Amino acid sequence: MFTEISKKNLSDEVASQIINRIISGILIPGEKLPPEREVSEKMNVNRHTLREALRKLESLGLLSVRQGDGIYIKDYRDSGNLELLKHILYLKKDKTADVFKDILELRRIISPEMAEKAALNRTDYDIEAFQQVLASDKTLIEKDIAIHQIIAKAGNNILYIFILNFFNDIFKDFGQLYFKIEENKKVTAKFHVEISKAVIAGDGKSAKKIMNEVIVYAEKKILNYLENNNDKI
């Protein structure tokens, strides 16, 4: 009904603006930014506010700040991280479809393998977690995220757990489009039951197959949607 409005503080806006200039190519890697005092004045914010934004940009791999020297633009293709990719997804609407495609592709490569591993490593704790989620009254999208998280935790690969956080973050925002379709909802609900069963049974091959199938299905649906709604995301 009502949708939450997200409040940004000033430093986040400053950060967004600079991110935008970098990924748009207005600011070139290697280039030096004007001194903090000058930038903050031009953007009409306090130097501290700017500095908080700079800290964020630094941790996104976009800038390198050196005392006594200055602020340098880094090449984000060499030093950017997944957090930055999120920003690209949101800020550069013209790239959204392409980035999304890449994300789905890698998910298709990784997640089935991790599902298999989960089935071979799952503990009683994981089994209980599956049952709790399936019986819970969460929304479908919440269940979906939870199921994938249990699989990741059962698989016991911390890198995958973190990469999955990235996937989930994105699907939280874009998943509504997918789950608007009745057929997709059915497929997902069925998937939850089947993958849980396979993992609980310790059947790695089945788990891998089931995960692969649902991902291929979703990928096809989403790509199809992206093609037909190029810029309505």
Next chain:
Amino acid sequence: MFTEISKKNLSDEVASQIINRIISGILIPGEKLPPEREVSEKMNVNRHTLREALRKLESLGLLSVRQGDGIYIKDYRDSGNLELLKHILYLKKDKTADVFKDILELRRIISPEMAEKAALNRTDYDIEAFQQVLASDKTLIEKDIAIHQIIAKAGNNILYIFILNFFNDIFKDFGQLYFKIEENKKVTAKFHVEISKAVIAGDGKSAKKIMNEVIVYAEKKILNYLENNNDKI
């Protein structure tokens, strides 16, 4: 010969300290931190300095800062990102081997697929890049990073490019151990030539196979090393 010393500013030290407390479990998810004014006083730093650290921690997915309310610890297993994983790798020595194992496992799953894709998509630009790197006078580890980057760029999956940044960041620090061994150097040098040839030739199957072989080889070597030197990393 000489190795660069890395200087940390105060806010980074503050951040490290807080990160440590969170991943050590001293600070529990959901818990509320004392007010900024109080924390900064206890840590004997200015509030601004603390705030810069908080911005970093926020972007690592560790904290949630809410105006008028307070600062809450998030569950990093649900919201942490790869940048945080790096910190875990460096700060929690007892977990280093486990995390490394996970990283190598996922690399084995992803990179061969991306090598195949690179071979099928490579452009003249990529071909030239290969030749330049092979002919350059970079160190072996620099060449290795460069080769993988070219493959990632040729494969044209931006998510993989960013995940590779993560891999490379880590191997920059830990790769020395691997490249100390003469045999490993030889294997890597040979790998560079062969993978370049395969990708340039557009031979996807070979590229995948070659990438897989070198990764399996390296993984075995590294895991072996980790087992025998459990805490000397």
Next chain:
DNA sequence: TTGGTATATTGGTTGAACCAATAACAATAA
């Protein structure tokens, strides 16, 4: 050419004050 020295530039840190959102509580009305 090399190494030192003084100076200017630039990021790092501090302190104090005030703004703005939120929570907690009290007062009020149904």
Next chain:
DNA sequence: TTATTGTTATTGGTTCAACCAATATACCAA
């Protein structure tokens, strides 16, 4: 009593002004 509204205290957000510390630069001396 219960739900709503208004008030106050708490807490993060922002600004200003000043000074510290690292670096670059230009210049000088050996």
